[in-house]
Amino acid sequence: MVHLGKTLLVANPVSQNGNGAVAAHRAGEALRSRLGEDRFDLVMTEAPAHGKRIAEESAGYDTVVALGGDGLIHEVVNGLMSIGEAERPALGVLPMGSGNDYARTLGLSFDLERSLKQLESARPRLFDLGLCNGEYFAETLSFGLDAAIALDTVERRKRTGKTGTPLFLASGIDMLLHHIKEYRFTASLDGGEPFESSMLLFAVQVGPTYGGGFRICPEAKTDDALLDLCIAHPPLGIPKAVFIFLLAKDAHHTGFKQLEFKRASMLRIEFDEQPPAQIDGEPIPSLTYDVSVAAHALRVLVP
Numbered sequence: 001m002v003h004l005g006k007t008l009l010v011a012n013p014v015s016q017n018g019n020g021a022v023a024a025h026r027a028g029e030a031l032r033s034r035l036g037e038d039r040f041d042l043v044m045t046e047a048p049a050h051g052k053r054i055a056e057e058s059a060g061y062d063t064v065v066a067l068g069g070d071g072l073i074h075e076v077v078n079g080l081m082s083i084g085e086a087e088r089p090a091l092g093v094l095p096m097g098s099g100n101d102y103a104r105t106l107g108l109s110f111d112l113e114r115s116l117k118q119l120e121s122a123r124p125r126l127f128d129l130g131l132c133n134g135e136y137f138a139e140t141l142s143f144g145l146d147a148a149i150a151l152d153t154v155e156r157r158k159r160t161g162k163t164g165t166p167l168f169l170a171s172g173i174d175m176l177l178h179h180i181k182e183y184r185f186t187a188s189l190d191g192g193e194p195f196e197s198s199m200l201l202f203a204v205q206v207g208p209t210y211g212g213g214f215r216i217c218p219e220a221k222t223d224d225a226l227l228d229l230c231i232a233h234p235p236l237g238i239p240k241a242v243f244i245f246l247l248a249k250d251a252h253h254t255g256f257k258q259l260e261f262k263r264a265s266m267l268r269i270e271f272d273e274q275p276p277a278q279i280d281g282e283p284i285p286s287l288t289y290d291v292s293v294a295a296h297a298l299r300v301l302v303p
């Protein structure tokens with residue numbers, strides 16, 4: 001644990017429907033006793049966007065551990081990336097979200113005691129980030145149907161208290177049945193000739209999953225300096241769309257001819273009409289998206 005160095009724990013007390021608060025105290029006690037009083041601090045986020053501001057000020061630390069879900073990790077990553085490389089702390093994660101896609105990509109347990117043990121023996125590795133319209137993403141950026149699902153889960157969780165896969169399945173089925181829509185776009189990959197097309201879903205992934213474990217780009221690697229894309233083209237009827245969506249949970253969707261898989265380190269997408277769009281589960285509304293990979297940009301602690 002000494003290898004974490006001076007450590008700041010940034011915890012979202014409202015993550016996972018409020019479980020984050022108790023988990024933060026437990027993790028805080030464990031880390032403080034192992035690292036020592038003078039090498040550990042804990043700050044709870046007080047509102048959306050606070051996690052980013054805390055991380056922006058973390059240059060004196062060796063490690064910043066985010067305890068929360070993908071939303072908090074997104075904020076902390078963006079805060080860390082505002083610090084110059086030489087002073088930038090490494091990122092650690094204690095998963096306490098409802099989707100936990102980044103934690104899944106890192107191979108972390110969702111059980112706090114186990115993830116604390118994993119952090120103890122973790123080693124830093126340089127991982128890629130995505131960058132979209134000036135905002136970094138750790139795992140996922142997507143447009144259309146899958147973004148509508150991701151954004152719907154936030155409202156639905158408040159309404160129903162559902163979390164994890166049941167939450168994403170409920171949102172997914174509802175969006176597929178009632179909100180499936182085509183969007184026309186012009187895209188250019190790696191500075192190449194722009195092409196026009198239509199999509200129902202367009203995912204740009206650093207890691208393989210989104211939506212609480214849907215393996216949309218199963219081959220995506222976090223350190224290959226490339227973004228993995230999955231584009232679902234119309235026509236795609238509702239029954240088939242539901243079928244493919246369910247198959248994607250276990251990465252059995254890749255053979256369908258409506259799905260196109262690509263890799264790029266840079267892309268520009270212009271939509272005719274603003275689609276639902278999410279970046280690590282948070283909305284990112286626009287008509288034009290300039291996306292690139294920030295290769296090996298962040299030291300991340302992995303077991």
Ligand SMILES: Nc1ncnc2c1ncn2[C@@H]1O[C@H](COP(=O)(O)OP(=O)(O)OP(=O)(O)O)[C@@H](O)[C@H]1O
Nearest residue numbers: 016045046047048068069070071072097098099100
């Ligand atoms: N004290 C707070 N009060 C209200 N919202 C907060 C607070 N701290 C952070 N947030 C916001 O809570 C949102 C959700 O947090 P987080 O991602 O940590 O958990 P989650 O939604 O349970 O998990 P996941 O993103 O994996 O589904 C984030 O957008 C964050 O900005």
